Amino acid sequence: MNSAHPSQPESEPRSGHRHVLHGRAIGKTVDGPEGSLTILDGLEITVDAGEAVAIVGPSGSGKSTVLGILAGLDLPTSGEVELLGQGLGSLDEDQRARLRAGDVGFVFQNFQLLPGLSALENVMLPLELGGQDDAASRAREMLEEVGLGHRAGHQPLQLSGGEQQRVALARAFVSRPAILFADEPTGNLDTETGHRVIDLMLSLRASRGASLVLVTHDERLAARCDRRLLMQDGRLVERAAELAEAS
Ligand code: ADP
Numbered sequence: 217m218n219s220a221h222p223s224q225p226e227s228e229p230r231s232g233h234r235h236v237l238h239g240r241a242i243g244k245t246v247d248g249p250e251g252s253l254t255i256l257d258g259l260e261i262t263v264d265a266g267e268a269v270a271i272v273g274p275s276g277s278g279k280s281t282v283l284g285i286l287a288g289l290d291l292p293t294s295g296e297v298e299l300l301g302q303g304l305g306s307l308d309e310d311q312r313a314r315l316r317a318g319d320v321g322f323v324f325q326n327f328q329l330l331p332g333l334s335a336l337e338n339v340m341l342p343l344e345l346g347g348q349d350d351a352a353s354r355a356r357e358m359l360e361e362v363g364l365g366h367r368a369g370h371q372p373l374q375l376s377g378g379e380q381q382r383v384a385l386a387r388a389f390v391s392r393p394a395i396l397f398a399d400e401p402t403g404n405l406d407t408e409t410g411h412r413v414i415d416l417m418l419s420l421r422a423s424r425g426a427s428l429v430l431v432t433h434d435e436r437l438a439a440r441c442d443r444r445l446l447m448q449d450g451r452l453v454e455r456a457a458e459l460a461e462a463s
């Protein structure tokens with residue numbers, strides 16, 4: 217299904233693994249100003265292929281921390297993450313970066329586009345990192361799919377927040393990731409724009425069969441995912457849909 221991975225013939229995430237993500241006994245302790253702080257403590261999570269999982273919880277409860285660890289951007293203090301059939305603990309920094317460039321997409325609250333590059337160049341980046349030679353044409357198609365073909369030459373600061381997040385979605389999906397991680401993707405957008413961005417994100421995800429791990433404050437958005445997990449005391453607990461809808 218995904219032809220973009222000549223460097224990893226042994227890894228067939230979409231067809232070969234029922235779970236795309238498995239975190240076991242994840243702990244994270246950091247040095248804070250008041251001494252050591254335990255953010256995550258024995259956290260477990262499993263995400264199946266094609267599944268959309270929402271992570272909700274109060275500010276400061278560790279949602280961004282766990283997302284970074286599950287995506288291989290940060291390392292846990294203890295425990296193990298298996299992402300797309302690979303144990304992240306056994307990969308070095310370069311190998312993790314390669315896995316992310318090919319098979320993993322990210323969307324952040326503050327968009328995180330590179331300011332010196334055009335929209336098109338931002339979308340080309342993951343393809344170039346993955347050594348693809350048709351980066352420009354694929355990036356242009358992807359920009360058109362998010363409705364921004366006419367903004368390809370604009371730099372991020374010349375775009376509205378909603379447009380920047382659509383560029384970020386194009387960048388996240390251009391390498392046809394098996395899994396997308398999104399951290400409060402509507403947090404910096406007004407309600408109306410946020411809804412349009414979410415509709416776009418969910419439709420891109422559905423058309424590609426990608427899994428989604430979404431951190432959000434928005435209960436209505438969480439309710440659109442297959443499962444909701446609540447961050448509580450450094451762990452994730454299942455939360456019923458009725459509860460999410462009622463609050
Ligand atoms: P959330 O995304 O749920 O708002 P975070 O994962 O960003 O929460 O942070 C969880 C807690 O850990 C917060 O209290 C934050 O201040 C603290 N924290 C996160 N990263 C670090 C770090 N590198 N050093 C010290 N404290 C941190």
Ligand code: MG
Pocket residue numbers: 279280281399
């Ligand atoms: Mg956060």
